[in-house]
Amino acid sequence: MSRRRPSRASRPRETERSLVAWLAGQRGTGGLVGDDAAMLPPRADHVVTVDFQIAGVHFPPDLDPAILAKRLLAVNLSDLAAMGARPAHAFLALAAPASFGHRAFFRSLLREATRHGLTLAGGDLARAPSVCASLTLIGERWPRAQRWLRRSDARPGDRMFLGGTVGESALGLELVRRGARLAPRGVTLPRGLALPAELDRAARRAVRRHLLPRPQLELGAWLARQRRGAAIDVSDGVARDLHRLCEASGVGAVIEVDLLPGPASLAKLAAGLGCDPLELQLGGGEDYVLLFTLPPEHAPPPRLRCRHVGRIERRRTGLLLDRGGRTQPLPDLGWDHWS
């Protein structure tokens, strides 16, 4: 199960974690709590992933249909990227009111799908009072791929990398909550939010990053061509997703705070919104960059713009945050859509 979205604490009787843990113990589940996508037996020559976008839950109900289609696709493609899979087939289930811009949605979906080599192969349409879309993607192997990427392939001694900056999407979400919107013509910031020009631009970028993430398919393809290393996409925050990777691999890890990449104006913009930048970087979700490991002698090529952020340790080390030499435990915090 991939897990996405909002709200920090999970206090109700049933948490997502308790439900997923319970599910894993039931008969009839397979690979349910595992990687970002499931491998299809018997030959494991395809991987499958499914993700929702629900109005008011995953995006503002007034989001433009063309942007929604891109977001739906991007979020799903990120799971394929994390498996090192090449996009192949898409199946859409779309429920929407009569007033929804169906053709604008499909035009955008098909344009983006074609760009990624995906065919929309089937689906289901329904009318409903609000928009609920689920997309199933089936991925194949890239040429020269050696393997699927797994969460479970990290080993002590590996170096740990991020495929891009983290924390920006959480800033964007905070702005959307305050009324920021993305339309085809551009970003509108919340009324009353007066920012200096430099931060104004950063705020617009953050909103765009949140609503239109960029799946790291090229990085996934490169990683799938390497012989070893684990990967996961950062959908629920570095802290939570690193916990998942370490649990699956049976290892510990140390993240160096000073190496964590954020957008240039993260600190200033976070301060302007009353947020803690490190909390956004570690606990903010939906950055959709890959968090991955490589054996010590390996590094991704510079064109992929990855950042070294730490190292994999033995399990007994636990998960640590290194702030200039002083370490502290990294809590398993992050976005949980089970508010």
Added chain:
Amino acid sequence: MSRRRPSRASRPRETERSLVAWLAGQRGTGGLVGDDAAMLPPRADHVVTVDFQIAGVHFPPDLDPAILAKRLLAVNLSDLAAMGARPAHAFLALAAPASFGHRAFFRSLLREATRHGLTLAGGDLARAPSVCASLTLIGERWPRAQRWLRRSDARPGDRMFLGGTVGESALGLELVRRGARLAPRGVTLPRGLALPAELDRAARRAVRRHLLPRPQLELGAWLARQRRGAAIDVSDGVARDLHRLCEASGVGAVIEVDLLPGPASLAKLAAGLGCDPLELQLGGGEDYVLLFTLPPEHAPPPRLRCRHVGRIERRRTGLLLDRGGRTQPLPDLGWDHWS
């Protein structure tokens, strides 16, 4: 695209048909307007189908979670049955409020899935104000299957069959609209609906049939072992689904009204509810029996309880209804969820 559910006419600017026709002409779609499930290239050794169940659209919002899980699975399995596919893998996207009975839902889903040889291989969970579930099923070939079943394999001279009675689910829907409910303990009929004992039983059966259809997987497996013949599942009514089959095959057809199988008390119960029984049989949806054709020398074995209902003609014959020797055109009516 498989299409399900309510409301007779489609008058808004965009109809489902106009949208699907438009989609079929766009770049990036493949097999979108075709069979009940899509075959996966390159080897076509898997078929994939996806279907929704949305509270208030496809089922009453107070439906028991365990029953909902069975319905969600059954509606999807019917698409695999219509392809002659063996259930293999399931992927669930489930959005529901905190108060939803998640464990009851999953217990029921996993029990039924296991019974059908399905593994729940992945999915996505979210919290949302009302229930929206989409299920993607992947099917494989049955042992000794010769082919996938297609809508396009009917030939003039074929005999036409139904895998069971039609019209009962539409009666059940009418009763649900009037307040009938199905709970694990049984069916509750609408207050004020006073029926004689015989019709009371028939009404309860109809509600159960509507909410818990039985996918005809055994029949689909038998058909996939035959060398020829077309198939579709009756999700939107015999009239509409026969139009689809004939269009895909480039043929015409004649249905003999007197041969149409309905439950024994269809006429009486329909009269009691102020409905036209023939309209329910031809235009009512969600019976989820297979409508199929076989070459003239073939017939399904008696244990499958199929009924001969007509014959396939050349395209120029059109689609006709034969009422004791007098024929009339069969209109392309049926359930359309684009109310």
